[in-house]
Every structure is written in C-alpha cells, then in structure tokens.
Amino acid sequence: MKCYVPGSNVKVLGRTVHALARFGDELYLESLPECMLLRTLNAAESAYAMVKFNKNFFSYFNYNYYSTEDNEGLKCKISMKSALNTFKSPTHMDKQVENLEIKLDPEACKLIFQLKCKHGIVKTHYVSILDCKAMQAVYTKDSVPNRITSSQRLLSEALTNFQSSDDQVTLEASTQSFILRNYTECSADSLKVIRTQINLKPLEFTSYTIGTETTITFTLKEFRALLSFAEALSLPIQLHFETTGRPAVFIVHNGSTFEAHFVLATSKADNATQATATQNTTIDRKRKESSFQDSARKKVHIDNDISKCLDEDSHLFNFIDIPDEIPPPSALFNGDGAINGVNEETNNVNSSKINNDIDSDHIPASPTAKAMIKSVFRRCFESTFDPRAIRGVILAEDSDSE
Amino acid sequence: MDEETSQYYFTASMDSGKTLCSLLKAIQFQESAVFCALPEGLKFTVEEGKCVQASAYVPADNFTEYHVRDDVDVMFKISVAVLAECLNIFGSGEESSLKMYYRCEGSPLLLVLQPQSVYNVMTDCEIFTQTADSVLELRDEDCPEVAKLVLKAPAFLGLLSDLERSCDIIEINLSPEHPHVSIVTYGMQDRSCIEVPKSSDMVQSFSCEEPVTLKYQLHHVRLIMKALAISTKVVLRCSSNGLLLLQLKLEKEDQRQMFSEFYIVPLLDD
Numbered sequence: 001m002k003c004y005v006p007g008s009n010v011k012v013l014g015r016t017v018h019a020l021a022r023f024g025d026e027l028y029l030e031s032l033p034e035c036m037l038l039r040t041l042n043a044a045e046s047a048y049a050m051v052k053f054n055k056n057f058f059s060y061f062n063y064n065y066y067s068t069e070d071n072e073g074l075k076c077k078i079s080m081k082s083a084l085n086t087f088k089s090p091t092h093m094d095k096q097v098e099n100l101e102i103k104l105d106p107e108a109c110k111l112i113f114q115l116k117c118k119h120g121i122v123k124t125h126y127v128s129i130l131d132c133k134a135m136q137a138v139y140t141k142d143s144v145p146n147r148i149t150s151s152q153r154l155l156s157e158a159l160t161n162f163q164s165s166d167d168q169v170t171l172e173a174s175t176q177s178f179i180l181r182n183y184t185e186c187s188a189d190s191l192k193v194i195r196t197q198i199n200l201k202p203l204e205f206t207s208y209t210i211g212t213e214t215t216i217t218f219t220l221k222e223f224r225a226l227l228s229f230a231e232a233l234s235l236p237i238q239l240h241f242e243t244t245g246r247p248a249v250f251i252v253h254n255g256s257t258f259e260a261h262f263v264l265a266t267s268k269a270d271n272a273t274q275a276t277a278t279q280n281t282t283i284d285r286k287r288k289e290s291s292f293q294d295s296a297r298k299k300v301h302i303d304n305d306i307s308k309c310l311d312e313d314s315h316l317f318n319f320i321d322i323p324d325e326i327p328p329p330s331a332l333f334n335g336d337g338a339i340n341g342v343n344e345e346t347n348n349v350n351s352s353k354i355n356n357d358i359d360s361d362h363i364p365a366s367p368t369a370k371a372m373i374k375s376v377f378r379r380c381f382e383s384t385f386d387p388r389a390i391r392g393v394i395l396a397e398d399s400d401s402e
Numbered sequence: 403m404d405e406e407t408s409q410y411y412f413t414a415s416m417d418s419g420k421t422l423c424s425l426l427k428a429i430q431f432q433e434s435a436v437f438c439a440l441p442e443g444l445k446f447t448v449e450e451g452k453c454v455q456a457s458a459y460v461p462a463d464n465f466t467e468y469h470v471r472d473d474v475d476v477m478f479k480i481s482v483a484v485l486a487e488c489l490n491i492f493g494s495g496e497e498s499s500l501k502m503y504y505r506c507e508g509s510p511l512l513l514v515l516q517p518q519s520v521y522n523v524m525t526d527c528e529i530f531t532q533t534a535d536s537v538l539e540l541r542d543e544d545c546p547e548v549a550k551l552v553l554k555a556p557a558f559l560g561l562l563s564d565l566e567r568s569c570d571i572i573e574i575n576l577s578p579e580h581p582h583v584s585i586v587t588y589g590m591q592d593r594s595c596i597e598v599p600k601s602s603d604m605v606q607s608f609s610c611e612e613p614v615t616l617k618y619q620l621h622h623v624r625l626i627m628k629a630l631a632i633s634t635k636v637v638l639r640c641s642s643n644g645l646l647l648l649q650l651k652l653e654k655e656d657q658r659q660m661f662s663e664f665y666i667v668p669l670l671d672d
Contacts, residue, residue, distance in 0.1 A: 082592045085566045096560075110593075119557060120602040122581070123564070128591035 001031040001074045002065035003058045005100040010115075012258065013100070014090030015232045016051050017083045022225030023049045023262075027083045029111070030134045031063040031073040031104070039135055040080070046265040047222040048137040057257040059099075066105050074104050077131035078111055086113045086125045090232075139263050141240045141249040145211025146173060148239040152230040154205070155237065158198045159224060166196070168267075169220045171248075173241075174213040177201065183217050206236060214243040216266035226250050226262040241266070412439040412476045412504040415467045419500035419515065421654050422460060423489040428629035429456040429662060430482045436534045437511070439476035439504070443468075447537050448482065454622045455538055455665040456629075464658045476504065478531040480511060488527040492517045504531075540665040545641040549576045549610035551583065555633040555650060557604035561585065561596055562627055565620065569594075571669065572620040576640065577613035587620065606635070616644050617669040626650070629662045644668030 005013055016038060020027060024040035024047075031037075036053045055061045063073045087093065096117045103112040110126040117123060158180055162169070168183035181197035202208040230237045230252045241248035248266050253259035416422065426446060429435070435446040443461040450456075462468045470476055492498050496517045503512040510528040517523055565572065569587040576583055581597035583605070600608035626648055630636060633650040640646055646666040653659055 079591065082589070085589070085592070085594065088564050119604045120599045121561070121604075122597040124595040124597070126593040126595075 001036075001102070001104040002060070002062050003031075003036065003102050004060040005057070005102070006059045007098045007100075008094055009057055009257070010087075010097045010100045011090055011094040012057075012233060013053070014087035014093050015229060016258075016260065017080075017087045018090055019225050019229035019260075020049050020051070021080045021084050023047050023222055025080050026077055026130065027080050028075070028077050028133075028135045029104075030075045033063050033073065036061070036063075041135060041137070042222065047219060048139075048263040049222075049226070049261065050137070050263075051258060051260040053258045054256070065103075066107075074106060075132055075134040076104060076111060076129045077133060077135075078127050078129060082125070082127040086115075086127070137263055139247045139249055139261075140242075141251065141261065144240045144242045144246075144249075145209075146214065146239075146241050147207070147209045148173070148178070149206040149208075150204075150237050150239065151206060152227065152234060152237055154200070156224075156227040156231055158200065159220070159227065161198060162196050162220065163194055166220055168217055169223060170215060170217045172215045173210050175202070175210045178205070178208075182220075212243060214241070216241060216244050216248055218248055218264040218266050222262065222264055223250075226252070226260075229260070410469070410503050410505050411471050411474055411507070413467065413469045413502065414439075414444070414465045415499070415501040416465050417499050418497045418518075419489040420494075420497060421652070421660060422464075422500070423486050424632050425458045425460070425629075425652060425660055425662060426482055426486045426489070428632060429458050430486060430628075431456070431625055433481060433483065434479050434532070435482045435485075436537055437478050437480045437531070438534075439470045441470055441472060446482070449538060450622070450625065452538060453619070453667045454625055455540055456625065457663045459661040459663065461659065461661075464654075464660060474507075477534045478504075478507075478511075479534045480529055480531050484529055485511075488513050488515070488529065491515055491525050491527070508533075538665075540645060540667070541647075542641065542643060542645070545643040545645070547639050548612060548614055548642050549638075549640045550607070551576070551605065551609075551638040552607040553636050553638065554604045554606065555630045555636045558636055559627060559630040561598075562624065562630070564596070566592075566594060569620050572618050572623050574616050574618070574640075574646075575613070576610045576616075578610050579613070582608055582610070614640060616640060616646065617671075618646060618666055619669060622666050626664050629664070633662070644670075 017027070020038060020040045024042045026040060028039040029036070030039070034055050036058075038051045038053070039049065041048050097115050098118065099116040101112075101114040101116070103114070105112075109129055111129055113125040113127065115123040115125075159169075162182055166182040170181050170183045172179040172181075178200040179197060180200070182195060184193045184195065227237070233252070233254070235252050235254055238251040239248065240251065244266055246266065247263045250262040250264070251259065252262075426435075429446065429448050431450060432448045435448045438445045438447065441462070443459055443464070445460075446458045448456045489500065492515065496519065498515045498517045501514040503514075505512075508531070510530050513525075513527040513529065515525045515527070565585075565587050566589050569589050571588055573586040573588075574583070575586065580599055582600040583598040585596045585598075587594050598605060629650050633652045635651045637649040637651075638646065639649070645668065646664075648664040648666070650662045650664075651659055652661065
C-alpha cells in the first residue's frame with residue numbers, strides 16, 4: 001500500500017487519529033481497492049470507531065503498490081501512541097505539512113509515515129506493526145427507527161454543562177423532547193452527586209425522527225471525543241439508534257472523501273433512581289434557535305438537613321431547562337416545588353407505577369435515590385434483634401467449659 | 403560618585419529588568435547559578451550533573467551603568483529562582499528599572515527596583531550570596547570544531563518540540579552530503595527521523611567537512627527549549643570529541659543582544 005495525502009487533508013487525518021486515540025490504544029489500518037479504513041476498539045469493548053477514507057481523499061492511492069500475489073489489501077495493527085506521535089499537533093499541521101506519504105510493504109515490519117514539511121524538512125516515522133489482523137464490529141445503522149441529525153455545536157454545548165467527573169450519560173428520546181442527563185450509579189452517595197439534565201427540543205435539530213421512544217445510556221468520554229472531532233471539522237452529526245442494549249451509531253461525514261462511524265454500546269438506565277418524574281406546570285415553550293445559551297439555567301437545590309434524608313429526598317440537584325420564555329425562577333422551581341415533585345415521585349416508586357411519559361407541558365422534577373436509601377436503612381426500622389426471642393431447636397450444643 | 407561606586411565590587415543599572423529575567427528563567431533548571439561579573443559583561447552559569455552547562459551572558463552595553471573592580475574576582479553563587487522573582491517583583495506586566503550593588507565578598511546582592519509607570523515606589527531586595535563552586539571547563543582547545551550550523555531558533559524549537567518525549571536518546575547526523583542534517587530518535591518500538599537539507603529556510607549557514615554522528619540524552623537537549631523560545635538564532639558547534647555547543651542569540655527591541663550558551667556532553671558508545 002502506498003498513498004499520498006495532500007497537506008489540507010493531513011489535518012483531517014490528524015484529527016481522526018486524535019479522536020480515535022480517545023477510544024482505543026491500538027489502531028487497525030486496512031487498505032482496500034477503493035478506500036482506506038482506520039479502526040479502533042476501546043479496552044472494555046464498549047466503543048468502536050471506524051473511519052473510511054475514500055480514494056479521492058488522497059492525491060495518490062494504490063492499495064496494492066507492492067503487488068502481492070493474492071491481490072488483497074493490507075491490514076495491520078499499530079500502537080495508538082505511535083500514531084499520535086506522527087500527528088502531534090493537528091491544529092498547525094496544515095500550515096507546516098505539504099504532503100504525507102504512507103507506505104506499507106507486505107514484507108516489512110514497519111509502517112512508514114513520511115511528512116514533507118515547509119523549509120524542506122522531511123520527517124519520517126517508522127512505526128512498528130504489532131499484528132497483521134483486521135478487526136470489524138457488526139452493527140446496523142440503516143434499518144433503525146430513531147435518527148437524529150444535529151449540528152456539531154448543539155450537542156457539545158449541551159455537554160459543557162456536565163461535570164468532568166461524569167462518565168456516563170442517559171439519553172431519553174421521545175417525539176416531543178430529547179433529554180440528556182448524567183447517569184449516576186445508585187450506590188453513589190446521593191448527597192454528593194450533582195445531577196444535570198438538559199432538555200432539547202426537536203426543533204433544535206436539523207432532522208429528528210423517533211420511531212420508538214427509548215432511553216439509552218452510554219459513555220461520555222467517547223461521546224465527547226466524537227463531538228470534538230465533528231466540531232474540529234465543522235461537520236454535523238447523525239445519530240442512529242434503536243433501543244437499550246443495541247448500539248448507538250454516530251456518523252460524521254463530509255459526503256465525498258471520508259465517513260466516520262462511532263459505535264457506542266448502550267446500557268439500561270436504572271429506573272428506580274433515574275426515572276424522571278413529572279410535575280404539572282404550564283409554561284409556553286416555543287423555541288427559538290438562539291435561545292439555547294441565554295436561557296440555560298442551573299438551579300441547585302441543596303438540603304443539608306440529614307434528618308430529612310429518610311423521608312424526603314435531598315441531594316445536590318443540578319437542573320437545566322431551556323424554555324423560550326422563562327418564568328420567574330421562584331414560580332417555576334422554588335425549594336418547595338422541588339420537594340413536592342420528589343414526593344410525588346416517591347409515591348410513584350412506592351406504588352411501582354413509574355410515570356415515564358414526558359409531556360411537553362411537564363417539567364421533569366429531580367430524580368431520586370430514595371428507594372435505595374430506604375432499602376439500605378430498612379433494618380433501622382425493624383425491631384431490635386433479640387437472641388432470646390429465638391427459642392426452639394439447638395443446632396449445636398455448648399462445648400464443655402474447661 | 404566615583405569614590406562611592408568604587409567601594410563596591412560591582413554596580414550596574416538597567417532601564418528594564420524584564421529581558422534579563424526571562425533569560426534567567428530560560429536557564430533555571432538548577433536551584434543556584436554562579437554569578438560572575440566580568441569587565442565585558444555579566445554571566446550566570448548553571449550546571450546539570452556535570453553533563454550540561456548553561457550560561458546566560460549579558461554584555462556590558464545592555465546596562466546604562468556598569469562598573470566592576472578590576473583588581474578582584476567578582477564571582478558568587480546565588481539562587482536563580484529568588485533572583486528571577488525579585489526582578490519580577492512588580493509583576494510581568496510592569497517594566498521596572500533596576501540597579502544592582504555588590505559590596506564585597508560575602509555581602510548580599512542588593513537590588514533596587516523602580517516601576518516605570520508608578521512614581522515614588524521603590525523596592526530594594528537583598529539576596530544572600532554563597533561562595534561559588536568551581537565551574538566546569540568543558541571546552542578543550544585541542545579538539546577542533548568539526549561542524550557548525552546556524553539555524554533560526556523558532557524553527558529549531560518546532561523540530562525539538564515535535565520529538566517524542568518518551569525517547570531517551572537523540573542522534574544527530576551531520577554530513578556534507580544530502581540530507582545534511584538528520585535527527586533520529588529511538589522510541590520504545592518506533593524510530594523517527596527528521597531530515598533538514600542545508601538549502602532549507604531554517605538553515606542560515608552550514609559547514610561540515612566530514613560526516614559525524616553524535617548521540618546525546620534527549621533530556622539534556624530539551625533543556626535548551628526555554629531559551630530557544632526567546633531567541634532568534636542558534637549556532638550549533640560540534641567539536642571532534644563530540645561536545646555540542648549551542649549558542650543562542652536573543653535580540654532586544656533596542657537592538658542590543660543577550661546570549662545564552664549550552665554545552666552538552668555526548669553519550670559514548672559502549
């Protein structure tokens with residue numbers, strides 16, 4: 001395999017490698033007659049990324065330059081560190097690099113990247129090949145009911161509201177709304193956890209089709225990586241997903257030269273603690289494109305009274321809503337309102353009737369970890385254990401006292 | 403006035419201590435430096451494990467006043483961090499004029515700083531000095547110079563910052579044939595090679611009669627990066643024993659120049 005990448009596209013390739021590096025530690029490279037594929041898989045095998053560069057991405061492309069007999073393309077696996085070293089600073093790359101040549105000789109044990117830079121400087125990286133295997137993930141992206149196309153800014157701006165310590169995000173998609181919230185493990189201390197929730201209107205998106213309403217949870221780290229990739233190349237993101245347990249596929253492409261697929265495994269949100277309760281408030285929520293940032297508000301509700309912990313929900317609560325017309329915060333969401341909402345939900349949980357329907361006229365109230373607390377502290381409410389209360393069969397007699 | 407200054411071993415004054423401060427910070431990889439006032443100018447020398455010797459040299463014409471008593475050696479050890487911090491005492495945004503006094507052996511270095519924008523404010527700092535250790539004499543007059551290169555400092559900095567940090571060894575090959583300069587680094591599994599022909603824009607002059615291959619600790623070469631960042635030009639000189647001398651020129655706005663100099667000891671094949 002031998003190919004030349006023109007200077008302007010070296011930046012794209014560099015960005016790709018940097019995005020893939022946030023997924024996995026190894027980079028799989030495969031050359032086919034019409035394209036070159038870069039793939040990676042994360043260590044937990046929950047995220048996979050594949051970027052396809054068509055022949056016209058290159059100024060010269062020959063998948064079979066060193067004419068192997070079997071006319072097959074070449075496959076290899078290299079360490080991501082080496083690949084990153086080749087594309088050290090993708091931001092400045094297009095200014096410095098005039099041309100990049102990638103060579104792979106079937107007999108050789110090194111993949112060669114040769115960068116021809118300004119000032120006549122030639123940088124050659126001889127990268128060791130770790131393996132000669134290809135890797136491919138199986139997923140469907142075409143026959144799925146839910147498809148959303150978003151501008152690259154929208155989702156990354158939404159993600160800036162999340163804490164850097166959040167590692168998973170739950171997406172609740174219905175025909176009326178698109179809700180993102182951080183996923184917290186129910187075992188986490190609910191007093192210390194900040195919950196963030198962002199409600200986006202379907203109108204915000206370029207296209208929005210939800211065939212089956214669903215809730216999926218996936219990792220934030222990879223999501224952030226693919227968003228910054230899309231943002232760096234200023235290309236929109238297509239999101240194709242089915243339901244919980246089926247992979248969500250994010251597609252970034254420019255239509256002609258390359259196409260990137262980022263596949264994230266989804267898991268089920270824990271209903272007991274993650275479900276969104278609803279609260280009846282009538283607010284007109286017509287949306288305007290520009291209102292997103294201005295109206296993003298954070299409302300933090302902290303209840304420090306630990307004694308309330310068992311009968312009332314109290315945790316750090318970070319809520320973001322983005323209505324067009326903002327009612328005075330006190331009217332929308334004062335402390336009492338929040339607690340009322342929670343109480344309502346507590347009843348729902350207790351009676352095992354979780355109301356998941358999100359009406360556009362409803363404001364989701366704070367999720368609660370109360371069910372968990374109850375189960376942890378249940379023993380506290382039971383009567384004290386008294387060994388004398390147990391009378392009957394003696395399983396083992398007392399040993400002789402010496 | 404003359405009598406007053408002559409009681410001091412060394413006095414100097416300067417309109418702005420800013421450049422001096424950034425030059426000091428560029429060689430600040432050791433706690434203390436040897437401060438040496440010569441009739442030609444001021445020199446600070448720092449050594450790292452007898453392998454790297456860095457000097458900052460400020461020629462006397464950078465000072466508005468400069469007196470050194472010629473009957474004594476003015477040489478002492480001083481903390482670079484403290485000196486740099488004192489020079490920057492009004493913050494990095496503030497230009498301040500600087501006066502330095504050193505009375506006699508064992509006395510502290512006295513600095514008087516006055517910010518230019520604020521009137522009637524003055525700071526004087528006393529920095530304790532220590533007796534200087536001997537400074538390594540790395541230059542060997544018997545070893546002739548085998549290659550000399552003049553490069554643009556920003557471009558050379560770009561090359562060095564592109565090198566893989568985890569590599570230990572940097573190999574510099576110089577040859578009269580193409581490619582005239584090649585820099586090779588060996589990583590865990592990979593090898594990277596940077597080739598620069600002498601026709602390149604970043605090479606201002608190149609002289610080399612015989613091909614030479616020299617190996618250095620990459621860590622040692624990276625020590626020059628801070629100084630490269632503030633310099634305009636760098637001269638690389640290799641002597642036949644492998645000693646690498648890098649001379650960096652810093653050009654100030656007022657056309658005056660300050661210099662820094664790095665000696666790097668080569669790695670020998672075993």
